[in-house]
Amino acid sequence: MAERRVAAIAPSRTELSLVRFENVGLRYGLGPEILRDLNFQIPAHSFQFLTGPSGAGKTSLLRLLFLSHRPTRGLVNLFGHDISQLGKDEIADLRKRIGIVLQDFRLLDHMTTYENVALPFRVMGRSESSYRKEVIDLLRWVGLGERMDALPPILSGGEKQRAAIARAVISRPQLLLADEPTGSVDPTLGRRLLRLFIELNKSGTAVIIATHDIGLMDQYEARRLVLHQGRLHVYE
Numbered sequence: 001m002a003e004r005r006v007a008a009i010a011p012s013r014t015e016l017s018l019v020r021f022e023n024v025g026l027r028y029g030l031g032p033e034i035l036r037d038l039n040f041q042i043p044a045h046s047f048q049f050l051t052g053p054s055g056a057g058k059t060s061l062l063r064l065l066f067l068s069h070r071p072t073r074g075l076v077n078l079f080g081h082d083i084s085q086l087g088k089d090e091i092a093d094l095r096k097r098i099g100i101v102l103q104d105f106r107l108l109d110h111m112t113t114y115e116n117v118a119l120p121f122r123v124m125g126r127s128e129s130s131y132r133k134e135v136i137d138l139l140r141w142v143g144l145g146e147r148m149d150a151l152p153p154i155l156s157g158g159e160k161q162r163a164a165i166a167r168a169v170i171s172r173p174q175l176l177l178a179d180e181p182t183g184s185v186d187p188t189l190g191r192r193l194l195r196l197f198i199e200l201n202k203s204g205t206a207v208i209i210a211t212h213d214i215g216l217m218d219q220y221e222a223r224r225l226v227l228h229q230g231r232l233h234v235y236e
Contacts, residue, residue, distance in 0.1 A: 016080070017041040018175055018206050019065060024074030026060055033072065034060055036230045042175070042208065047201045049217045050210040052227030058210040059102070061227065062177045065208070066100050067091050079174070096123070099168035099205075101178040105160045107152040113163050114139065114148040120171040131170075138166050141196070143189065158184040165193060169200050176200060179210045190216070 019042035026035040035057045042048070042065075050058055063069040064076065067083060076083045078094055086094070099120075107116050114135060121131040139148055142162040152160055161184045168176060176197065182190035194216070201207045208225070211217065217224065224235040 017043050018079060020075070020077040022075040022077075024064070024071045024076060026057075026064060026069065027072045034230055035064070035227075035232075038074070038232050040225065040232055040234055042206055044174075044206055045201070045204055046223065047198070047207045047220075048209075048223035048225055049220075050208055050225045050227070051212065051214075051217065054212070056227035057230060058227055059179055061232075062100070062102070062179055062208070062210060065175070065177055066098055067095055096120075097174045099171070099173035099176040101161075101164045101168045101176075101181050103179050103183070105152075105164040107155075107160055107163060107167075109152050112149050112151060113144055113155065113159075116152070116163055117166045117170055119167060124171070135166075135170060138170055139163075142166050142193070158189075161185065162189075162193070165196070169196060169205075172200065172203060173205055176205050176207045177210075178208070180212070181209060182211070182213070182216065194220075 021038045021040050024035065024038040025033045027033045038061075050061065052058055060069065064071060065078075067078065070083070079097060081090070081094065083091065083094075108119070111119070117139060118128070118131060118135045121135075136145075136148065139145055142165065144159060144162055144166070147155065147159055147163075150159075152163070155163065161181065165178070165181055168178070178197065181197075182193055185193065197207050197209065226233045226235065
């Protein structure tokens with residue numbers, strides 16, 4: 001096992017929690033609940049790993065946090081808002097404050113790598129002159145400096161993953177959700193990407209990284225959220 005605490009994670013602070021789940025359950029259609037009785041909070045500025053066996057519901061929990069799924073029951077409070085009381089436009093506004101990296105990447109095939117990563121700024125209505133250097137610098141940092149003009153269909157899986165990560169972090173969201181973000185890259189680049197998440201956390205973003213990699217988690221002093229048989233256990 002790797003030695004613990006080889007890198008410092010910014011400690012949780014005492015500010016109001018960004019996320020609060022109370023007795024939350026989720027099922028698809030008429031099937032059984034795949035998540036049940038979830039009770040936890042995500043403090044502002046915190047860093048945590050989300051883990052558990054395959055099929056435990058990690059991706060489903062991330063989708064609940066991103067508001068792309070509604071819970072079957074229970075309370076989800078995000079950024080101080082009870083999401084059951086919000087309309088479609090209000091939900092869309094809250095999602096702009098969240099960065100997400102899913103395993104299907106969600107890159108737009110008709111846009112270049114540069115354009116995909118710059119998309120959050122375009123949605124905000126910012127001029128390209130105000131963000132171009134920032135986007136280029138980040139693409140170089142994640143090893144895509146030579147692929148800025150490439151379209152997603154010709155990128156490798158690892159390149160798509162790095163582009164998706166760059167797009168998720170470029171606008172410094174209040175909450176970052178990442179599903180197996182180092183799964184398609186070599187260990188050296190994986191550690192580099194983790195440093196990116198750590199620096200983002202130090203600048204104020206709450207980070208949740210879903211991973212199966214116990215060795216990776218053992219290198220960092222961070223809170224762990226463990227899903228098992230549909231329930232969540234929190235280890236500080």
